[in-house]
Amino acid sequence: MNAATIFVHGFNGGVGSTSHMISAAQHAGWAKQIMTATITRYGRISITGSEKMNVKNPIIQVLFENNRAPEFVQINWLHSLLILLKREFNVMEYNGVGHSLGSNDLVNEALMYGDDLRVPKLKKLVTIAGPFNGLRGFLHAKSVPALLKMDHRPSHQTRHFKRMLQYRDHFPKDVQLFNVVGKVDGYLDNDCFVSVNSARSVKYLLHGVLKDYRELLITGEEGYHCSLNHNPMVFNALNEFLWDDYATLPNMQTRNVPISASELNETNALASNVG
Template sequence: MKKRILMFLGLGLLLAGLSACGTSRQRTTSSALPDSSKYEPTLFFHGWGSSYHAEEQMAHSLVNAGLTKTIIRATVSKQGKVSLSGQFRQGDYHPIVEVGFQDNRNSNPHQWGRWAEATVIKLQQTYHTKTFNVVGHSMGNMAIMYYLLDNSRKLPKLQKQVDIAGHFNGILGMGDEPNQMKLKRNGKPDKMEAGYKALLPLRQTYPKHQIAVLNIYGDKNDGSHSDGSVSNASSKSLRYLVAGRAKSYQERKIVGPNAQHSKLHDNPQVDKLLINFLRN
């Protein structure tokens, strides 16, 4: 009898221990804060071959401007597993998420879109995020565009989209040449690359009257009408894809040597535009 009692006690302690482990695991997968619907993170997506380091200048400019005190990092593995470093702070409603893709030389834009989706889902699961903003540089814009193109799930709503140095209709030397592409008044290019044609469904599926868009592009002022890697026409072709459905659409040109493609994410003029756009 005594042995039977001891056995039941031992079984009870074991189940209690397993229950505690399960509770602890649940806590690690959800960090919902009070008033979770008020938190609207801004996700930064870097370019091809780059990393979250390219986002740091812009992210810290937002902190210095008083928009937030919180910067966390989301690292996305080749398989799409997202790991978060840092955490949102209670009452700091506009945190920054610096996203880093480990397979940063992958050239499949659909894959970049899937990684962006995985990041949004991770934030939704962890913080019950309901709205968010995005900032993309170069290939990071493709992560955003293909996230919007391929996504059919019910996910947090994108509120503001900032595109910097976007190569929506080709890259110089790879389907585009300086001063060759012509755009109609609505942004429609006279010649469409295969990648641009793939994005055309967004003209019917881009969330209607939901997203405010800021399109920033660089002109080195050297006669090429480009940032050295992407023609202004390629960047401005975004208008034709989204302007008819966006809540608002605006373009801003940065001119001079610091408007070079890889310098745009460290440009104080870009920082100022970004701050004003996200603040308002």
């Protein structure tokens, strides 16, 4: 059976946080949602939908009944779900797609439980607007070319980020990661909720561990935190990354960049030279 893909919403999110991405994947013929896993505020897992996993690229939508639960609680819930999927539904491999805190949940679960043989093997991750280093860098203001020249290593690391670094060696091997970052023009270096610096820091967090890292920076109105998971540009890139074996995404992309012609030329030159 091919890998199942789980979609995880963020803090205060719900069905609408991931349903557009799932619908786009189904409409394009890449995958099919076969299950919804709802985790109650007490940690019980309720499965609805078809239990047949032998379809092309099965999708599982994950919903937290308490969508404001602390991150460490959501990580444990997600871990329990993955154990259940392997034990009860014979899911041996999985991909993860997370928006906002859902990105952190997926990365942290793999960091903390990467050695646990009870969970399926992680193949690919899509992280969208993940606040991996908290709100550090939220008030910085740099041009897009200057941002792309910056090291992914955060200059100031939160206590949580430092703790994640300690688990880096536990992260599963051979995982490919596609990271989507937003920057709303006029709102400094952030998507109105998460800083560019924090969202990009996942590359440093997992450097030397990942098999491959790809990045998409979306700026302007489409770079808003709650627009990134409703964006057709993100849908197309996500679908290609997860399911098109012949697609080759560049290491650095920019989309919808509302900057001057000279900055745009410099940005394109930087993107084309990243190898």
